Amino acid sequence: MLQVDVRHGVATLTLDSPANRNALSRALRAQLRSALTEALADDAVRVIVLDHTGRVFCSGMDLAEAAGGAAEDQGVNEFPALLEQIWDSPKPVVAAVRGPARAGGLGLLAACDVVVAAATATFAFTEVRIGIVPAVISAVVLPRMVPNVAHRLLLTGEVFDAQEALAGGLVDVVVPADDVDACVREQVVALGKGAPLALGETKRLLRAARSGPLTEQFPDLLTVSARFFASEEGQEGIAAFREKRPARWVPA
Structure with missing residues (x-):
């Protein structure tokens, strides 16, 4: 569910579970945490890139796994450690968002240092619309976002586009979909010049x-x-x- 490619000082971790829209299943969370741990321990790795296959960046928690279970079985207690691992990483983390991101997927990208989004990508904090609360992701989302924008979008759960995500502070750079790779490379090169x-x-x-x-x-x-x-x-x-x-x- 996760492709790992390490070369030229860059560890690229690619979410590769397109059949369920790269939902954060137990297996994907475990693989992502393990890959991050290895990348952080590897002195040759200078920058980490979080990418994805398929049309969707990440649809959030795997609701099929969450149905009917206790909170501890739904990743609620585990997900903070994953976000903290990215947030506190001493190595810069760049997210390449080529398609829709929803709910916990927004927490994943918000924890990164630089978020490059395709102009066609869309975003939504959908939690309240299914009766849950964006509590865990708020720890990384709120420091990033313009307060009144976050207030409205977390309450309404409405879909917003990449330009609104940029204006609201959720993403850092918006480019045409065909230019995402080039822009990510530019960010990686710039970060690689830092000690x-x-x-x-x-x-x-x-x-x-x-x-x-x-x-x-x-x-x-x-x-x-x-x-x-x-x-x-x-x-x-x-x-x-x-x-x-x-x-x-x-x-x-």
Whole structure:
């Protein structure tokens, strides 16, 4: 149900269960978690791409499995770990959304760092229309989206297009369907120019919740800044900049 391809520093994980619209069945969730664990442990992997076969990106939880079962049998307790794995990944994760995404599928893409969507893709938070609540995915969806847009779309469950998803913050780039591959490659190349440890720390800063006055935040932030200026990566990056050459971590 999942194709895994690792080459040139990129691990491409392709949802491959088109018969059930790439629904997040137990088997697909398990395979995706396992593949993510391997990609995160592989030092050769710099960027992770989440792709799909078939017309649909992901239709959400497998409702055939969920029917008549207890919450723990429906992936409700397991799905957060999968979202957290993507959200907290120190390696950037890029989603290639070529077709419709629904319910839990929106949580999957919202957890990614960069979402490239085909102009023909559609989206919907359909949970309320079948009597359930988008509770788990709200943890990754709400930080991404414009609040009033998220408010309306999660309550109405209506279908919206890629341009509205872009304006609402759910996706980052919208391109013609034929250009998705090229755009994903551009994003991967751009991400590959970043230093691995610096990318991971920058992701941590972006995900961190901050509160309080700036004067209370700056001491910790200065510590991080000083540590990376003095690090092996930082010194290599500065040397590469001064010598007008690619840094060692940039793929050839």
